[in-house]
Amino acid sequence: MTDKNTIAAPLNLIVLDMAGTTVADGGLVERAFERAAEHLGVEPGSADHAAKLQYVRDTMGESKISVFRDLFGTEDRARRANSAFERAYGELVDGGLIAPVPGAREAVEKLRADGRTVVLTTGFARVTQDAILDALGWRDLADLTLCPADAGGRGRPYPDMVLAAFLRTGAVADVRQVVVVGDTAYDMLSGVRSGAGIVAGVRTGAHGREALIDNGATHVLASVAELPALLAGSRRPAESA
Known part of the structure; x- marks a missing residue:
């Protein structure tokens, strides 16, 4: 019998926030x-x-x-x-006032090269999400992009976008095989409520380590650039952040 605290392997669906996590928007x-x-x-x-x-x-x-x-x-x-x-x-x-978080593009490319499905999510409307993707040349970077309207209209802290990624991609059979990554307390709550196996906070955005942990982060990373290395050794019970 599988312990409820054990992550279901393989962790092949990665749901990444945009602003603050993969995208540095400079305020x-x-x-x-x-x-x-x-x-x-x-x-x-x-x-x-x-x-x-x-x-x-x-x-x-x-x-x-x-x-x-x-x-x-x-x-x-x-x-x-x-x-x-x-x-x-x-x-x-x-106006050009936006850039990738250092190492974010490379992290996504590495995750996909490792056979994982990557979904980019945002709390913005679709028109704004598309403007960001176009500005960065990221239209084809991820397997799927989602905004609240794509998940019935409810954004974070609801789990709807994570669950929409789970249903639309069919990349994994168990929500515990999902990895959610974000920079805010709302990202963490969304991941926890979805049942994701890993809910990782990153320290490149709005909220600090304490807020991320208090709202359910299983791990806290300096940035999303560290994610591929984390997942390379993640087939074990989730560690405390």
């Missing part, structure tokens, strides 16, 4: 939010602006439309804010 989320907030009449420099910006920081990784629903109260205002945010982020991406 573009905050800059795009500031433009969106101003569009809705939030005065820059005001206490309301500072409080809303802090909430955006605290909820990095969550679906952006969900964040705006919490911040602006009504569905109409949330959608207006989200549209303004996506437009601003796309303009900033087009």
Whole structure:
């Protein structure tokens, strides 16, 4: 009988977050939010602006439309804010203010060369995700890309995108053969709730080691570049991060 704490081998489905995990966006989320907030009449420099910006920081990784629903109260205002945010982020991406996390592309290529299926996920809308992929030349880097709309509309911390990757790719037979990697508490919660065998946090994004562990990280890595080496020796019970 298999112990419930034992990872099911092989770990052949890798679900990677984008901004903060594989993509270094240089604070573009905050800059795009500031433009969106101003569009809705939030005065820059005001206490309301500072409080809303802090909430955006605290909820990095969550679906952006969900964040705006919490911040602006009504569905109409949330959608207006989200549209303004996506437009601003796309303009900033087009301006060249985005780059891969060092070693991220090589890590994905190594994972796929080892026979693993790689899925890139985001809390952004599809149009923004595609803009990032185009800016980096990453259209064909992964086996599949997913945004919340591709998983029924619910982003992190729900497990829906991880489970959509599991169902769409058919890469593994058991959710314990899934590896989820991200830089935020919401990424960790999504991975834990999906039943993934490894939920790895990386220290290249929004949240620190303590937040990642507190929200379920089984491992904490300096960056996604360390992931292939971790998985090369991962056929054992998950270790404490």
